[in-house]
Amino acid sequence: xxxxxxxxxxxxxxxxxxxxxxxxxxxxxxxxxxxxxxxxxxxxxxxxxxxxxxxxxxxxxxxxxxxxxxxxxxxxxxxxxxxxxxxxxxxxxxxxxxxxxxxxxxxxxxxxxxxxxxxxxxxxxxxxxxxxxxxxxxxxxxxxxxxxxxxxxxxxxxxxxxxxxxxxxxxxxxxxxxxxxxxxxxxxxxxxxxxxxxxxxxxxxxxxxxxxxxxxxxxxxxxxxxxxxxxxxxxxxxxxxxxxxxxxxxxxxxxxxxxxxxxxx
Amino acid sequence: xxxxxxxxxxxxxxxxxxxxxxxxxxxxxxxxxxxxxxxxxxxxxxxxxxxxxxxxxxxxxxxxxxxxxxxxxxxxxxxxxxxxxxxxxxxxxxxxxxxxxxxxxxxxxxxxxxxxxxxxxxxxxxxxxxxxxxxxxxxxxxxxxxxxxxxxxxxxxxxxxxxxxxxxxxxxxxxxxxxxxxxxxxxxxxxxxxxxxxxxxxxxxxxxxxxxxxxxxxxxxxxxxxxxxxxxxxxxxxxxxxxxxxxxxxxxxxxxxxxxxxxxxxxxxxxxxxxxxxxxxxxxxxxxxxxxxxxxxxxxxxxxxxxxxxxxxxxxxxxxxxxxxxxxxx
Numbered sequence: 001x002x003x004x005x006x007x008x009x010x011x012x013x014x015x016x017x018x019x020x021x022x023x024x025x026x027x028x029x030x031x032x033x034x035x036x037x038x039x040x041x042x043x044x045x046x047x048x049x050x051x052x053x054x055x056x057x058x059x060x061x062x063x064x065x066x067x068x069x070x071x072x073x074x075x076x077x078x079x080x081x082x083x084x085x086x087x088x089x090x091x092x093x094x095x096x097x098x099x100x101x102x103x104x105x106x107x108x109x110x111x112x113x114x115x116x117x118x119x120x121x122x123x124x125x126x127x128x129x130x131x132x133x134x135x136x137x138x139x140x141x142x143x144x145x146x147x148x149x150x151x152x153x154x155x156x157x158x159x160x161x162x163x164x165x166x167x168x169x170x171x172x173x174x175x176x177x178x179x180x181x182x183x184x185x186x187x188x189x190x191x192x193x194x195x196x197x198x199x200x201x202x203x204x205x206x207x208x209x210x211x212x213x214x215x216x217x218x219x220x221x222x223x224x225x226x227x228x229x230x231x232x233x234x235x236x237x238x239x240x241x242x243x244x245x246x247x248x249x250x251x252x253x254x255x256x257x258x259x260x261x262x263x264x265x
Numbered sequence: 266x267x268x269x270x271x272x273x274x275x276x277x278x279x280x281x282x283x284x285x286x287x288x289x290x291x292x293x294x295x296x297x298x299x300x301x302x303x304x305x306x307x308x309x310x311x312x313x314x315x316x317x318x319x320x321x322x323x324x325x326x327x328x329x330x331x332x333x334x335x336x337x338x339x340x341x342x343x344x345x346x347x348x349x350x351x352x353x354x355x356x357x358x359x360x361x362x363x364x365x366x367x368x369x370x371x372x373x374x375x376x377x378x379x380x381x382x383x384x385x386x387x388x389x390x391x392x393x394x395x396x397x398x399x400x401x402x403x404x405x406x407x408x409x410x411x412x413x414x415x416x417x418x419x420x421x422x423x424x425x426x427x428x429x430x431x432x433x434x435x436x437x438x439x440x441x442x443x444x445x446x447x448x449x450x451x452x453x454x455x456x457x458x459x460x461x462x463x464x465x466x467x468x469x470x471x472x473x474x475x476x477x478x479x480x481x482x483x484x485x486x487x488x489x490x491x492x493x494x495x496x497x498x499x500x501x502x503x504x505x506x507x508x509x510x511x512x513x514x515x516x517x518x519x520x521x522x523x524x525x526x527x528x529x530x531x532x533x534x535x536x537x538x539x540x541x542x543x544x545x546x547x548x549x550x551x552x553x554x555x556x557x558x559x560x561x562x563x564x565x566x567x568x569x570x571x572x573x574x575x576x577x578x579x580x581x582x583x584x585x586x587x588x589x590x591x592x593x594x595x
Contacts, residue, residue, distance in 0.1 A: 077493030091538040107494040
């Protein structure tokens, strides 16, 4: 599944500045694509525009080459699994029930879960390594566990693409790596994965391509080595930054500098 | 699965028992055999009058209103993602009370038994319109936080209206107004049963059809949207249905607290938060609970009737605290 935008403009009501100001980008099929940028640069807005939940002022957002405004809500829900940033789950709910909600787009108002639905849920639970948590109340899970359960819900949709907003925020190294490995494996199996993140180094390790946004515009797009260049990052983040190739992994490593440290560029 | 089945069975039996007990007991006690014979259309003329004209409509009204309040409460808790939500949170009881108190203060209630319920219903509808109007005026999407705040503020305004009207009224009017506001099913007849059923049952059926979208709404509007729910439509429709059920109940029996808050929580503690189970069981639970509470209200200090709202709180609070404590210890 492919995503793309053409000169996309989004402006929120009551805001003078456009949240997205003429953004063009494209996510090829089966690609792990990272959307990067400072706070307020338009990352989440771009994600929402691609999912058809914010009003587009000009330009187009394309899902599989088709204008997102021509997709019905149900079509998007059957094709794209989304893990939004926060969910305030107010009432007790088991992990199995939460993951089971991923099947709703495939069920009518009244039809119950069938064999295929149960198989999809079981597969999603095992892919995210949360089968053992199925009977637990989600309000008692740790941050890492809950995040994996939420990703399992998106996988249970059996989507052709995954879209995740900050999936590794506030997780420790082990849980971050586990989730990113899972996303990498999903992309390798042909799923398109779009991740909004602040983790430049992690994105460099896992993403095929990345987009760097700055105040609603594209600052750079391409392979990690093309996007993560010190002079671009310094401009975008307005902070002295050094970029070196990591000897252990061979990918760029981004280091924000303290005052007085040389840029090394 | 078995737990759900057990609770369903228990609640159905409790409701049937509550209705039967409601028919048997009163100023003239009947045997179970007499009660069943009379329900089947036989029995003496006196028994028939007692059962068919007085006790059966009263028991059915209790079941309809109790079930409706619990269902409305469960719906509002999901939509507002707030465990403190209950059917009256949008100011509906306040609006209904202003209508009723006004009618009592102006001495219009004597014009017919239909005047008071009509005035209360109109008051409730005004409250709903006001709160919805405020919550939607700001933008296209309805913000449930604004809705909640508007409900609280509108309720405060209505209670000021009530205080003003009562302060200008005679002692007798004040007493009948206060009694009305505490809720009672003493005025039950087939007219009120049919009227309440006409609002409650279709609205309840529609709400049950929204169980899956309500599951999604309970975890967040953004997620609900991504999982295919038409968030704005679900929100408006479910709120309107819950409000209508509440308005119909309040108009007929006054303000009966606690059923709409506690029953959904109790059911949730026992069977979880899946609304496909929670909604129907809340209805059954509310129906059984209010019918039994009304029985106690009639019998405990007979021939004096205790306001049924007092009983719902007296019985509901300890029951709920026990359930809450048990859920914390497991």
